[in-house]
Amino acid sequence: MTFDADSAVVDAVVPSPNFGERRGAVRPDMLILHYTGMREGDSPLARLTDPDSGVSAHYLVEEDGRILQMVPEGARAWHAGESYWQGERDINSRSIGIEIVNPGHRHGLRPYPPRQIQRLIELCRDCVERWAIAPQNVLAHSDVAPSRKEDPGELFPWDQLSRAGIGTVVDAPPMGGGRFLTIGDRGAPVTAWQTMLAGYGFELEATGTFDETTRLATIALQRHHRQTRVDGVADASTVGVLHRLLSLRAATR
Numbered sequence: 162m163t164f165d166a167d168s169a170v171v172d173a174v175v176p177s178p179n180f181g182e183r184r185g186a187v188r189p190d191m192l193i194l195h196y197t198g199m200r201e202g203d204s205p206l207a208r209l210t211d212p213d214s215g216v217s218a219h220y221l222v223e224e225d226g227r228i229l230q231m232v233p234e235g236a237r238a239w240h241a242g243e244s245y246w247q248g249e250r251d252i253n254s255r256s257i258g259i260e261i262v263n264p265g266h267r268h269g270l271r272p273y274p275p276r277q278i279q280r281l282i283e284l285c286r287d288c289v290e291r292w293a294i295a296p297q298n299v300l301a302h303s304d305v306a307p308s309r310k311e312d313p314g315e316l317f318p319w320d321q322l323s324r325a326g327i328g329t330v331v332d333a334p335p336m337g338g339g340r341f342l343t344i345g346d347r348g349a350p351v352t353a354w355q356t357m358l359a360g361y362g363f364e365l366e367a368t369g370t371f372d373e374t375t376r377l378a379t380i381a382l383q384r385h386h387r388q389t390r391v392d393g394v395a396d397a398s399t400v401g402v403l404h405r406l407l408s409l410r411a412a413t414r
């Protein structure tokens with residue numbers, strides 16, 4: 162069953178049967194960005210519209226910049242899976258999902274072509290404006306599912322989107338020596354770091370032990386905000402990034 166595109170930037174509507182009703186939330190207030198992560202030659206569009214795949218997204222942005230809509234924005238697409246952000250688990254009901262074609266970590270993560278990013282920016286801007294989505298709610302799949310997902314990855318140009326008014330990026334303090342926290346560490350500084358990560362949005366308990374969950378949340382933070390080194394170690398630069406993000410959020414509240 163076809164429908165009218167929600168955005169003027171859409172090139173074609175290719176309906177997917179994979180959607181349902183948004184639960185609870187009347188309108189989307191999050192934008193979740195993904196890569197398709199498929200082998201060259203396999204069709205992301207075929208998968209996202211296949212009734213047997215059980216997955217979909219509202220939009221697909223091809224490498225040449227073509228934008229396809231598969232699910233109406235009013236409906237709940239199936240892109241986030243098991244996920245969590247700031248106490249919310251049903252991210253699909255709250256969000257618009259955009260799949261961006263890239264082979265991803267598994268099949269060769271590569272830079273996103275400028276044309277693809279340019280069109281993605283047009284699409285995001287349109288969604289963010291029409292739904293009044295806050296910059297801090299423009300997130301990576303890896304932000305809301307850090308233990309399962311790596312997309313859209315550390316080559317994704319969040320800074321470019323941010324300059325175009327989409328999402329939030331802060332300047333990372335320079336990397337250098339100093340103290341750092343890593344897997345296996347225990348104590349008050351670890352508790353403080355976990356409290357910051359949880360306060361930002363990740364699902365995490367402040368146990369005082371730098372465990373695998375803490376490491377994966379740290380990696381997700383780096384993939385989005387400190388892309389030059391994604392190693393799951395809370396060095397001074399990484400801690401500084403999160404401080405800046407939290408104060409920025411406090412200032413915009």
Ligand SMILES: [Zn+2]
Binds near residue numbers: 240
């Ligand atoms: Zn994803």
